[in-house]
Amino acid sequence: xxxxxxxxxxxxxxxxxxxxxxxxxxxxxxxxxxxxxxxxxxxxxxxxxxxxxxxxxxxxxxxxxxxxxxxxxxxxxxxxxxxxxxxxxxxxxxxxxxxxxxxxxxxxxxxxxxxxxxxxxxxxxxxxxxxxxxxxxxxxxxxxxxxxxxxxxxxxxxxxxxxxxxxxxxxxxxxxxxxxxxxxxxxxxxxxxxxxxxxxxxxxxxxxxxxxxxxxxxxxxxxxxxxxxxxxxxxxxxxxxxxxxxxxxxxxxxxxxxxxxxxxxxxxxxxxxxxxxxxxxxxxxxxxxxxxxxxxxxxxxxxxxxxxxxxxxxxxxxxxxxxxxxxxxxxxxxxxxxxxxxxxxxxxxxxxxxxxxxxxxxxxxxxxxxxxxxxxxxxxxxx
Numbered sequence: 001x002x003x004x005x006x007x008x009x010x011x012x013x014x015x016x017x018x019x020x021x022x023x024x025x026x027x028x029x030x031x032x033x034x035x036x037x038x039x040x041x042x043x044x045x046x047x048x049x050x051x052x053x054x055x056x057x058x059x060x061x062x063x064x065x066x067x068x069x070x071x072x073x074x075x076x077x078x079x080x081x082x083x084x085x086x087x088x089x090x091x092x093x094x095x096x097x098x099x100x101x102x103x104x105x106x107x108x109x110x111x112x113x114x115x116x117x118x119x120x121x122x123x124x125x126x127x128x129x130x131x132x133x134x135x136x137x138x139x140x141x142x143x144x145x146x147x148x149x150x151x152x153x154x155x156x157x158x159x160x161x162x163x164x165x166x167x168x169x170x171x172x173x174x175x176x177x178x179x180x181x182x183x184x185x186x187x188x189x190x191x192x193x194x195x196x197x198x199x200x201x202x203x204x205x206x207x208x209x210x211x212x213x214x215x216x217x218x219x220x221x222x223x224x225x226x227x228x229x230x231x232x233x234x235x236x237x238x239x240x241x242x243x244x245x246x247x248x249x250x251x252x253x254x255x256x257x258x259x260x261x262x263x264x265x266x267x268x269x270x271x272x273x274x275x276x277x278x279x280x281x282x283x284x285x286x287x288x289x290x291x292x293x294x295x296x297x298x299x300x301x302x303x304x305x306x307x308x309x310x311x312x313x314x315x316x317x318x319x320x321x322x323x324x325x326x327x328x329x330x331x332x333x334x335x336x337x338x339x340x341x342x343x344x345x346x347x348x349x350x351x352x353x354x355x356x357x358x359x360x361x362x363x364x365x366x367x368x369x370x371x372x373x374x375x376x377x378x379x380x381x382x383x
Contacts, residue, residue, distance in 0.1 A: 049172075056173050077135065080174055081120040087113045087170040094163040105155035106164045109171050112151040115142055116174070148175065224253075224361050229333075234357040241358070250365040255308045257362035258316055261355050262301040268294045268351040275344040286336035290348040293332040296323050297355060314370045317363050329356070 040063075044053035057063060060079045066072045091110035095102055102110070119138050143149060152175045155168040221238035228234035238244060241260045247253045272291035276283055283291070300319045305312055324330055333356050336349040 052173060077120070077123060080116075081123050083170070083174055084113060084116045084120045087167065087174075088117045090163075090170065091167055094167065103160055103164055105151070105158065105168060106161065108149075109151035109155055109164065109167045112149040113167070113171055115149075118142075151175075224364075225357065227360055227364060228357045230353070230357070233354065234361070237354045237358055238361060250368040251310045251313065254310075254313045254317070254362045254365040254369075257358050257365070258301065258308060258313060259304060261297075261358045261362065262304050264351065264355050264358070265294065265297045265301045268348065268355065269298045271344075271351065272348055275348065284341050284345055286332070286339065286345045286349060287342065289330075290332035290336055290345065290352050293327075293330040294348070294352055294355075296330075297352075297359075299323065310366075310369055313362070314366050317359075317366045320359060321363075 040054035040057035041050065044050045044057060060075055062075050063072070066075055091106075091113050094106060095110050098106065119135060119142070149171075151168055151171045155164065156172045221235040221244075222231060224238055225231045225234035238257075241256050244253065244256055247256055272287075272294050275287060276291050279287065297320075300316065300323055304316065308316065321328075330352075332349055332352045336345065337353050
């Protein structure tokens with residue numbers, strides 16, 4: 001997947017899962033309502049055919065009662081799967097009747113429907129947020145070179161037979177809801193992103209990382225610390241995290257690491273505040289720099305939820321990266337660990353270094369679930 005497509009999928013995921021139908025300038029909670037006053041017309045503001053989109057949305061069982069983006073995505077994914085199964089059965093039947101002499105649009109629509117079915121059949125009974133993300137990733141790869149598909153682009157109003165028209169209309173109903181224009185300023189942005197996820201998914205599923213992918217490499221902290229600047233000290237810190245050896249998914253590991261880092265940051269900030277106060281405004285360079293960097297860490301890591309879900313962990317890591325976007329790595333990590341002139345500076349720099357390594361490990365595990373945009377990877381020491 002190229003950088004722009006990769007970034008687009010990630011953006012769609014975030015908006016799908018975490019931004020509701022509030023004004024896009026506000027920071028939404030993951031459970032914010034996804035429906036706009038439960039009005040399908042508003043949900044379909046960006047659709048190319050708003051009326052037909054609204055009719056499809058209205059027909060989804062349970063959609064009016066859904067109140068989170070996660071609920072909506074689950075309902076829509078299963079609805080799309082069922083409709084795709086019906087469309088594929090129709091396509092197979094009418095194709096067989098042509099005895100190898102199918103009209104152009106009938107053949108094209110049958111192929112496009114089959115591509116959808118490759119991903120949408122056999123969905124789990126309940127889709128979690130990660131499954132929805134993987135569906136979006138799969139879609140982007142599948143239709144990367146055919147967007148929109150021939151059936152949508154050429155066939156709905158140009159089919160020469162009743163069978164072609166019927167199949168093209170079925171495909172259009174799914175596609176139209178799904179590819180509604182994502183206008184960041186509109187109140188329907190989240191659901192439109194959701195429907196994008198939902199209805200176009202179609203790539204070889206072997207390319208998509210499983211949400212339960214093991215994060216630990218044979219439970220070896222040395223391997224978890226492959227990206228650390230000081231692998232030995234990183235491994236020692238990772239080994240000290242309670243429960244880390246029993247963790248068996250990237251989500252578990254990132255949660256443990258982030259809470260550990262949060263606790264250590266609280267300790268480091270208390271130390272920094274104490275030693276800074278003792279300098280009476282004449283703090284050495286590294287003491288002041290490390291205190292500032294620790295304070296920036298605390299801005300992100302304090303007050304984490306008791307149990308981070310995968311999306312909370314992703315957002316925490318995202319905020320952490322944004323905090324140090326223009327100072328990556330931070331001065332305390334880059335300049336101060338082995339160059340401090342006082343014992344206090346050295347102690348604080350070492351504490352910061354340990355926390356930075358733990359966050360790097362958490363970041364690497366989160367990336368197994370939600371890959372960072374290529375451009376951001378290139379620029380970040382955390383990657």
